Amino acid sequence: MCDSLFTVEDWVRYGDELRRPLLVAPKLSQSTKVCIVGGGLSGLSIAYRIATKRPDIEIEILERTERCGGTIETWSEGEWLCDVAVNAARPHHSFWRLVKDLGLGDVFFESNPEATSRWLLLNNKKSRLSLLTALKMGPLRLLRSVRSSRSGGKSIAEIIPNQSVADAMTLGIVNDVSRNVDADFLMPSMTRFGENPPIKWSKIKKMMKQSYPLFSPRKGSIASFEGGMQTLIDALVAQLGQLSNVQIHYQQQFDNPEQVALEQNLPIHSIIWCAPLDRTAEDQTELDVYAVGYASKDITTVPIGYGTLIPDNEIPVSGILHESDVHTTSRAPANHRLFRIMAPRRRGGDEAAVRNSLKQILSGKEPILFKKIGQRSIPSYNPGYMSTFDDNNRSFTRAGWFFSGVSVTHVVAEAERIADKF
Numbered sequence: 529m530c531d532s533l534f535t536v537e538d539w540v541r542y543g544d545e546l547r548r549p550l551l552v553a554p555k556l557s558q559s560t561k562v563c564i565v566g567g568g569l570s571g572l573s574i575a576y577r578i579a580t581k582r583p584d585i586e587i588e589i590l591e592r593t594e595r596c597g598g599t600i601e602t603w604s605e606g607e608w609l610c611d612v613a614v615n616a617a618r619p620h621h622s623f624w625r626l627v628k629d630l631g632l633g634d635v636f637f638e639s640n641p642e643a644t645s646r647w648l649l650l651n652n653k654k655s656r657l658s659l660l661t662a663l664k665m666g667p668l669r670l671l672r673s674v675r676s677s678r679s680g681g682k683s684i685a686e687i688i689p690n691q692s693v694a695d696a697m698t699l700g701i702v703n704d705v706s707r708n709v710d711a712d713f714l715m716p717s718m719t720r721f722g723e724n725p726p727i728k729w730s731k732i733k734k735m736m737k738q739s740y741p742l743f744s745p746r747k748g749s750i751a752s753f754e755g756g757m758q759t760l761i762d763a764l765v766a767q768l769g770q771l772s773n774v775q776i777h778y779q780q781q782f783d784n785p786e787q788v789a790l791e792q793n794l795p796i797h798s799i800i801w802c803a804p805l806d807r808t809a810e811d812q813t814e815l816d817v818y819a820v821g822y823a824s825k826d827i828t829t830v831p832i833g834y835g836t837l838i839p840d841n842e843i844p845v846s847g848i849l850h851e852s853d854v855h856t857t858s859r860a861p862a863n864h865r866l867f868r869i870m871a872p873r874r875r876g877g878d879e880a881a882v883r884n885s886l887k888q889i890l891s892g893k894e895p896i897l898f899k900k901i902g903q904r905s906i907p908s909y910n911p912g913y914m915s916t917f918d919d920n921n922r923s924f925t926r927a928g929w930f931f932s933g934v935s936v937t938h939v940v941a942e943a944e945r946i947a948d949k950f
């Protein structure tokens with residue numbers, strides 16, 4: 529691909545999101561009415577971006593369930609507050625811009641600088657993941673593997689030569705082992721997928737750092753909402769409700785874009801599909817999510833940190849997130865700590881098994897709170913996934929984390945990039 533499709537300004541605005549293909553129908557911008565299928569963060573933010581830019585375009589959001597937000601939802605009970613899925617966003621201008629534009633800047637905070645440590649539980653031993661872990665892999669070996677990844681279609685296991693570190697990374701992001709995860713999709717800047725910036729990436733990064741709205745994030749930090757991620761969904765739904773050109777319809781079941789086009793009497797290029805497409809149950813990881821709370825005095829042996837990843841399939845829990853440590857706003861009553869537990873169904877553990885394993889991993893003491901707060905599916909992104917996006921198949925627009933990238937930052941950056949087309 530040529531190196532100059534985007535300007536320096538574009539790169540500063542979107543960063544390495546520009547390496548990801550935008551799966552937009554060429555005639556989308558000619559639409560006078562657009563139908564968005566799926567009312568998750570992707571569908572809502574695309575609707576918000578197009579509707580505010582082009583009040584003359586009519587927008588219908590068709591959501592299968594009776595609520596918007598999709599994967600995103602925040603659970604609360606008394607003073608306990610826990611996100612069922614997304615709990616924070618890594619720094620990205622698009623996300624910061626959305627927070628600012630929605631007027632949420634005063635309830636959006638950087639994570640606790642004391643809660644950055646991540647641990648890996650292997651053979652009953654917890655070790656801290658650090659720069660040292662990376663160095664132990666052998667910097668030259670790592671460099672060679674990263675270089676070889678530039679031929680494309682590799683798995684994360686192939687480019688990170690230490691299996692535990694590679695598995696820890698992919699488990700933390702997509703709850704799957706590294707041999708099953710496409711390196712281009714997870715880390716396109718590392719594999720150099722897609723376009724390259726016209727000037728040095730380090731210069732772009734510097735310019736990006738200086739141009740954040742709201743606040744410049746600290747290196748390695750993430751950021752979250754005082755009331756959990758549902759705050760973002762509630763604000764989007766409220767703002768869309770104020771716009772006369774947008775309508776949200778619930779309990780709408782559509783199987784494919786062609787069906788929507790036919791039933792809505794629209795050309796296929798006016799459909800934006802922000803939902804799974806052609807995915808089977810085997811194509812995703814099913815997780816049970818638990819909120820677990822302890823009195824602080826009962827959990828003193830667990831240091832303040834971000835969380836622990838557990839690659840061992842014999843243990844029913846794959847990840848423990850220290851929710852009340854990570855966020856700067858409170859998620860638990862005073863003198864209590866809250867943890868979020870991810871339990872992949874394929875590990876076969878029921879509630880009793882999860883509870884039992886926490887006795888070994890977290891504390892022998894009984895938790896004050898132990899509640900299953902939801903279940904979620906994470907799509908699989910097998911090696912070669914990104915290369916399967918067919919440039920010639922753009923009769924309709926595809927968006928959302930099935931296509932844009934796994935995190936909320938990808939989804940909201942994609943929404944802005946789609947609206948740029950109008």
Ligand SMILES: Cc1cc2nc3c(=O)[nH]c(=O)nc-3n(C[C@H](O)[C@H](O)[C@H](O)COP(=O)(O)OP(=O)(O)OC[C@H]3O[C@@H](n4cnc5c(N)ncnc54)[C@H](O)[C@@H]3O)c2cc1C
Pocket residue numbers: 565566567568569570571590591592593595596597598599600612613614615616617618780781782783802803804815904905906927928929930933934935936937939
């Ligand atoms: C456990 C977990 C933790 C996560 N943690 C983080 C995190 O900390 N940070 C981060 O950045 N990202 C995180 N993510 C990823 C994040 O949740 C996604 O990037 C984002 O929410 C995807 O939004 P979406 O709108 O693309 O998809 P979804 O949220 O899946 O929304 C799709 C919507 O489409 C609807 N739908 C589906 N099929 C149809 C149909 N046929 N017709 C009509 N509607 C349909 C669904 O009901 C849903 O509302 C996490 C994900 C999970 C599962």
